[in-house]
Amino acid sequence: xxxxxxxxxxxxxxxxxxxxxxxxxxxxxxxxxxxxxxxxxxxxxxxxxxxxxxxxxxxxxxxxxxxxxxxxxxxxxxxxxxxxxxxxxxxxxxxxxxxxxxxxxxxxxxxxxxxxxxxxxxxxxxxxxxxxxxxxxxxxxxxxxxxxxxxxxxxxxxxxxxxxxxxxxxxxxxxxxxxxxxxxxxxxxxxxxxxxxxxxxxxxxxxxxxxxxxxxxxxxxxxxxxxxxxxxxxxxxxxxxxxxxxxxxxxxxxxxxxxxxxxxxxxxxxxxxxxxxxxxxxxxxxxxxxxxxxxxxxxxxxxxxxxxxxxxxxxxxxxxx
Amino acid sequence: xxxxxxxxxxxxxxxxxxxxxxxxxxxxxxxxxxxxxxxxxxxxxxxxxxxxxxxxxxxxxxxxxxxxxxxxxxxxxxxxxxxxxxxxxxxxxxxxxxxxxxxxxxxxxxxxxxxxxxxxxxxxxxxxxxxxxxxxxxxxxxxxxxxxxxxxxxxxxxxxxxxxxxxxxxxxxxxxxxxxxxxxxxxxxxxxxxxxxxxxxxxxxxxxxxxxxxxxxxxxxxxxxxxxxxxxxxxxxxxxxxxxxxxxxxxxxxxxxxxxxxxxxxxxxxxxxxxxxxxxxxxxxxxxxxxxxxxxxxxxxxxxxxxxxxxxxxxxxxxxx
Numbered sequence: 165x166x167x168x169x170x171x172x173x174x175x176x177x178x179x180x181x182x183x184x185x186x187x188x189x190x191x192x193x194x195x196x197x198x199x200x201x202x203x204x205x206x207x208x209x210x211x212x213x214x215x216x217x218x219x220x221x222x223x224x225x226x227x228x229x230x231x232x233x234x235x236x237x238x239x240x241x242x243x244x245x246x247x248x249x250x251x252x253x254x255x256x257x258x259x260x261x262x263x264x265x266x267x268x269x270x271x272x273x274x275x276x277x278x279x280x281x282x283x284x285x286x287x288x289x290x291x292x293x294x295x296x297x298x299x300x301x302x303x304x305x306x307x308x309x310x311x312x313x314x315x316x317x318x319x320x321x322x323x324x325x326x327x328x329x330x331x332x333x334x335x336x337x338x339x340x341x342x343x344x345x346x347x348x349x350x351x352x353x354x355x356x357x358x359x360x361x362x363x364x365x366x367x368x369x370x371x372x373x374x375x376x377x378x379x380x381x382x383x384x385x386x387x388x389x390x391x392x393x394x395x396x397x398x399x400x401x402x403x404x405x406x407x408x409x410x411x412x413x414x415x416x417x418x419x420x421x422x423x424x425x426x427x428x429x430x431x432x433x434x435x436x437x438x439x440x441x442x443x444x445x446x447x448x449x450x451x452x453x454x455x456x457x458x459x460x461x462x463x464x465x466x467x468x469x470x471x472x473x474x475x476x477x478x479x480x481x482x483x484x485x
Numbered sequence: 486x487x488x489x490x491x492x493x494x495x496x497x498x499x500x501x502x503x504x505x506x507x508x509x510x511x512x513x514x515x516x517x518x519x520x521x522x523x524x525x526x527x528x529x530x531x532x533x534x535x536x537x538x539x540x541x542x543x544x545x546x547x548x549x550x551x552x553x554x555x556x557x558x559x560x561x562x563x564x565x566x567x568x569x570x571x572x573x574x575x576x577x578x579x580x581x582x583x584x585x586x587x588x589x590x591x592x593x594x595x596x597x598x599x600x601x602x603x604x605x606x607x608x609x610x611x612x613x614x615x616x617x618x619x620x621x622x623x624x625x626x627x628x629x630x631x632x633x634x635x636x637x638x639x640x641x642x643x644x645x646x647x648x649x650x651x652x653x654x655x656x657x658x659x660x661x662x663x664x665x666x667x668x669x670x671x672x673x674x675x676x677x678x679x680x681x682x683x684x685x686x687x688x689x690x691x692x693x694x695x696x697x698x699x700x701x702x703x704x705x706x707x708x709x710x711x712x713x714x715x716x717x718x719x720x721x722x723x724x725x726x727x728x729x730x731x732x733x734x735x736x737x738x739x740x741x742x743x744x745x746x747x748x749x750x751x752x753x754x755x756x757x758x759x760x761x762x763x764x765x766x767x768x769x770x771x772x773x774x775x776x777x778x779x780x781x782x783x784x785x786x787x788x789x790x791x792x793x794x795x796x797x798x799x800x801x802x803x804x805x806x
Contacts, residue, residue: 297620298620299619299620302752302786305750305752306752306755306756309750309752309753309755309756309760310756310758310760312760349707349729350729351729352728352729352750352753352764352782353728353729353730353731353732353767354764354767356729386670386707386709386729387709388708388709388710388711388729389709389710389731389734390709390729390731393731407673407674408670408671408672408673408674408677408707408709408711410674410710410711410714411674413710429626429630429673431623431626431627431630432630432673434627434630435627435630435631437631439630439631439633443673443675446674446675461673465623
């Protein structure tokens with residue numbers, strides 16, 4: 165998950181040098197530095213590319229803006245605009261991200277992992293259709309129900325663009341890539357299969373065709389028990405789970421099928437203290453004996469005290485089972 | 486779930502007669518009429534009390550307001566205010582709701598069911614602490630992590646007030662009562678057990694002590710597979726599930742333990758057409774052979790065309806298996 169951000173004073177300082185959030189994402193020198201900040205400060209095992217899932221619609225020619233304190237705003241797409249999307253320029257337009265990956269890989273210790281990512285087609289589509297994030301992405305759900313053929317064409321374009329994007333990141337030096345389906349959890353049973361599982365499986369297949377050694381982690385926020393179906397059908401090597409997923413389920417049903425990544429509630433990291441220690445210990449006790457990547461269950465929040473992250477890292481490193 | 490509302494022209498007409506949303510909830514004559522509107526129009530099998538879960542904090546002496554187009558606003562509670570909460574006046578202050586129930590029961594066909602409800606303690610607490618609804622109720626989650634003892638006292642007061650409230654509804658004529666835990670899904674594993682399951686189990690036990698024939702349905706939105714744990718531990722007679730719960734899971738894991746209520750995506754009802762018919766048929770095929778109450782997976786939304794509700798009711802009534 166996102167590990168750089170406003171909770172870090174060095175991020176806030178560097179953020180001033182960029183002309184807005186998207187400029188920061190697309191400036192290789194600045195984005196590489198932001199990517200490396202948490203590794204330098206906390207000596208974590210992996211760097212997570214600093215970017216945003218909405219650079220893909222941008223590379224497809226859509227308007228994307230980030231409003232301070234409000235989040236992303238896109239020009240809502242309609243059926244005609246879907247047919248006009250042109251993926252020919254995607255790799256060229258995302259070249260700055262590939263340069264960021266290459267710079268980070270140069271500057272990062274060889275023993276540390278560099279993780280790239282993209283948004284899953286459904287999640288990216290919800291922003292392209294609704295124009296913003298809401299509590300349940302109802303606009304995109306309605307679009308999918310009323311215009312399933314247009315939705316399919318949009319998802320197909322996003323599958324192709326995502327494959328180009330992930331393969332580009334891997335060739336630039338990413339060791340692992342994640343596919344974030346932040347909004348998969350709001351889909352009903354049929355929608356989850358059609359718009360989340362199947363497109364992700366297609367991305368995994370095509371990325372591994374191009375780069376057989378690729379390691380891919382899927383994240384389906386709010387999917388609960390459906391994570392099992394997702395892991396089985398998508399072919400991901402790892403599954404990132406949010407904090408609402410019961411640990412026994414993650415251990416018994418997911419870990420035999422994939423590495424599990426997760427799942428501390430980012431709010432518990434804000435709280436700190438005994439609540440943090442106990443939550444970390446529960447996660448480690450359940451999952452550390454198997455294939456496991458300790459992580460938050462979603463991105464770190466701006467209110468997080470740096471001292472709490474230090475306490476977390478020390479506790480995970482000190483774990484002896 | 487809520488079945489009256491702005492999608493009905495007769496609701497919009499009656500809404501004008503009240504001085505705000507809370508006034509409508511607490512005016513027995515108007516609230517009874519709103520409750521009966523969907524039954525009259527669609528001849529559905531049950532009337533759902535028109536009220537709001539936030540009348541309980543109001544009855545506990547807190548300030549509650551509804552801002553048109555924005556939702557509820559409460560004065561955020563702190564630890565000292567929690568200790569000052571007085572449940573002695575709850576039953577007296579909620580007398581208008583009991584009068585509404587009695588009026589509806591008088592006017593409703595004897596063959597139709599009247600369903601009352603309250604918010605679950607955790608969900609009501611999230612509004613009392615955060616002052617409003619957000620996408621993840623982070624303010625309340627942080628409060629629970631940092632001040633668990635104060636949170637426990639707040640939840641204890643809400644358990645007691647909810648028992649008074651539900652028993653009052655049952656004695657006024659409600660045939661079934663629901664406990665809505667709309668925000669249970671954002672809790673981590675420990676929080677889900679402590680703040681959702683245990684308080685609900687306590688309400689169920691105390692309501693059944695007072696009214697042994699009481700029938701209680703629990704709703705835990707976004708809980709996914711955790712609905713099973715909730716049903717087993719809480720003692721509810723029925724479990725309402727949202728549209729993200731897989732039907733095979735509801736049939737195999739929930740229906741043997743409780744009646745299942747659900748779970749059409751309200752957005753599919755807005756979409757209508759073939760998407761609606763197919764979704765309804767899938768639900769009926771999976772769940773109608775067992776103990777089942779057809780329902781939406783959450784409240785009906787204002788954009789819903791009345792003709793789509795008619796189509797839905799006809800399809801459910803016409804189901805032959």
